[in-house]
Amino acid sequence: MLRKLLGKVDEGRFSRALAGLAAGWQFEVGYRVFGQRGVDVRGFVKYGRKQYTVAISPKGAWCSCSDVVYRGTLCKHIAFVAMAELAHYAAERSAHREPQEVRPGT
Numbered sequence: 001m002l003r004k005l006l007g008k009v010d011e012g013r014f015s016r017a018l019a020g021l022a023a024g025w026q027f028e029v030g031y032r033v034f035g036q037r038g039v040d041v042r043g044f045v046k047y048g049r050k051q052y053t054v055a056i057s058p059k060g061a062w063c064s065c066s067d068v069v070y071r072g073t074l075c076k077h078i079a080f081v082a083m084a085e086l087a088h089y090a091a092e093r094s095a096h097r098e099p100q101e102v103r104p105g106t
Ligand SMILES: [Zn+2]
Pocket: 052, 063, 064, 065, 066, 067, 068, 075, 076, 077, 078
């Protein structure tokens, strides 16, 4: 589901998200629940003095930046979160752990 989402991101935004991953952008997860159709994940993308709210679920993706709010495109922050999640799952599995759900207040 996240890979399919990444496939819909245009080349320029995909590249900028990849550069962000290499530059150490942070994704602070506030909520992550795994469902039958994919993950529902929400949190903050942070770098420098910037912070954006990103939400991805099987129903779609949203970000607080102007690319999404005004232009209706899939932005680099959404792409970055998809990449960061995939990287996290891969790291967990290679360490023989399962990616953990995150629910506020638990
Ligand atoms: Zn964005």
